[in-house]
Amino acid sequence: MRNILLLHGGVGIDNSLVDSANKKLNSIAGSVELGLDPLDAAVNAVVIMENDPDFNAGTGSVMRIDGSIQMDAAVAIPGKFGSVLAIESVKNPVLVARDVMNLTPHTMLAGDGAIKFARLLGYKEYDPSTEKAKNRLKIALNSVNDPNGEGHSKYSKLMTKTDFSRFLSDSCDTVGSVARIDGKFAAAVSTGGSSPMLRGRIGDSPIFGAGIYAGENGAVVATGIGEDISRRLLCFRIHEKIGTKSLEKIMEEEIGFFKGVIAGVIAVSADEHGYYANKGMGIGLKLENSM
Template identity: 45%
Template sequence: MPAPTAIVVHGGAGTSRDNEDGCTRAAGLALAALERGGDALDAAVAAVVSMEDDGRFNAGTGSVLCLDGQSIEMDASVMDTHGRLGCVACITQVQNPVLVARAVADSPHWLLAGDGATRFARNGGHPPYCQPTDKARAAHARLIAQLGDRPEFARLWNYQRALEESGERACDTVGAVVRGADGHFAVASSTGGSAPSLLGRVGDTPIIGSGFYAGTDGAVAATGIGENIVRHLLAYTVYQWIAAGTPIEQAVQRGIDLFDPAVAVGLIAVGKSGHAAVSNRPMPHAMIC
């Protein structure tokens, strides 16, 4: 008997629950992709594209501005149980990084970064796109006003513009995990980066086993501060617990409990017989199971 489908979508640990309608819409589009005959990866990508286009989430259109007030660097990833794996890091001037990551999965490589990733996107038909939202500009202005409390950024500054020309911290990710009716699993994630951060900073989102993982026993996506998440190989660690038979809600909560409560972190997961979404901060999410 075919397994029931399961879709879990999140909009980022620490993001307003007022944005949950965007997650609900994304989950609905994932389901529509499955109903059209798409597989689990098609569904996960459809959900993430929807959130990249929303503008309220820190991904795609809603990505944060880097400290120079001009640059936007984004990361994205996809993976499924059919062996497809693709990621981009520090890609610029594209509207949907997750679609570029999906294209990388069909290339000879698994990860492309920086200018190479952007050129790959252009060759694949993705037009230039860089339209920071008013929300991103306002957040950047507040961040610059608070930088007096973060002297390390002045010391390590690596932008072309001086610091003088250019508090709160953005570390959100959007993600989706899917179990298809055929029992296969997929995960897709995207982020507009972290603020404050130096140019070229890469978090957990495009790092296999840290921000995402999918295997024959399930799929896991993480959200939060990447510098902390990668130290625990969080997504793969939780996946291993699920594969070993730990109930999925218990495995996800165990992953959250690895972190000091002061560190924002969230997880979503699907397994052969369950699904879960847990965070130590408000985290907009949606489930169709």
């Protein structure tokens, strides 16, 4: 059995950009030491992507309609899970999610509570906003008839008049990783959300079974439109089918339910690994012989 680290940089990129995305993600995967702990490998890969403004996570996160940046992240190993929801002003949400799992009796912390928890542990205040995020928000708001509207009316117009694919194409969406080391599984995921979105919106990434899952059969991470992924509990469904047919076939069948909705997934099992998406998705891979 070979040890493996498998990454994705988000689904929804133009097919012409996949090769360059793969090159970058393979370089990231190659720089991560697999060691003995699959969670360390998965988290360390996500931290690198959170620190890179090219990805929609951490420093590269998109802005919400009000101009704020709220991020979600999660980690999972069989029997344990931790996540942060709508956390702000930290550099690496995935590290805070791991601390939720390892240092608290809880599985999820949200908003102000997640921020206060991070500060108690010494995570410094950090502003992840970039000019790219500001410009992207401006484009989103200018795409509706009344960009100065307030509250729900503004969001309704964004929902009905905005071509979401236009904004997903350069956002790189969620970032995620799955690992198998010496037969043990782990998963990690982080995202700045999707654009446009209301303050407080939560996607699939920090929801166990939706955007991330790890269990006795393997580890799975999803990327795409979070609301639809959450409704189908995509990662749980894939995990529960592992062993019934090839991993590739399972992923293809589950993604096939997403008609007109962008979705992708990466997964590892005891003897397989793979990915599947219905639109362009960058992938990184590192394989090593186990000890």
